[in-house]
Amino acid sequence: xxxxxxxxxxxxxxxPPTNGHLDIITRASRLFPNIIVAxxxxxxxxxxxxLQERIDLLKKSTENLESVEVLSFSGLLADYLEKINSFVxxxxxxxxxDFEYEFQMALMNRKLNKKIETxxxxxxxxxxxxxxxxxxxxxxLGGSTRDFVPKCVELELKKRFGxx
Ligand code: ADP
Numbered sequence: 660x661x662x663x664x665x666x667x668x669x670x671x672x673x674x675p676p677t678n679g680h681l682d683i684i685t686r687a688s689r690l691f692p693n694i695i696v697a698x699x700x701x702x703x704x705x706x707x708x709x710l711q712e713r714i715d716l717l718k719k720s721t722e723n724l725e726s727v728e729v730l731s732f733s734g735l736l737a738d739y740l741e742k743i744n745s746f747v748x749x750x751x752x753x754x755x756x757d758f759e760y761e762f763q764m765a766l767m768n769r770k771l772n773k774k775i776e777t778x779x780x781x782x783x784x785x786x787x788x789x790x791x792x793x794x795x796x797x798x799x800l801g802g803s804t805r806d807f808v809p810k811c812v813e814l815e816l817k818k819r820f821g822x823x
Pocket of ligand 1: 701750
């Protein structure tokens with residue numbers, strides 16, 4: 660494996676990637692020399708985009724950010740971090756409602772591997788209400804997602820749901 664010492668890993672389902680995710684990736688890329696966006700297939704979640712589609716959409720949306728790499732992983736995140744020798748996790752905190760889950764995850768990951776540190780970034784205020792599930796719901800109900808997602812995601816949602 661490459662030297663990942665200065666990489667930070669931003670894990671998530673990204674189903675689909677939103678402008679909120681991109682805001683966090685951009686902020687993280689100003690703090691760390693390399694960002695690995697690690698896309699997961701969470702069996703407990705019903706995805707509308709396949710793993711490969713989510714990877715492709717993220718690659719397209721981050722093509723202007725040279726230091727960003729998009730990869731996928733399965734299984735325990737703590738094991739994946741050990742495998743790639745990178746121990747900084749990035750997570751986004753939108754509001755108090757995210758806090759409990761994110762706090763629990765951060766402590767559990769540290770329990771599983773004490774080298775792991777989680778860093779929380781907050782997005783621009785305009786993205787604090789934005790979530791992938793909200794975007795999916797809008798698209799499925801025929802609304803426009805233009806203001807919430809990168810262009811390539813908007814086009815893909817349009818193809819799928821025929822929304823405006
Ligand atoms: P997961 O299934 O891991 O929660 P998500 O793709 O929903 O995957 O989210 C990945 C990370 O991005 C999480 O830390 C989540 O809080 C954060 N996130 C999601 N939407 C936003 C947003 N609009 N602004 C900032 N962070 C966000």
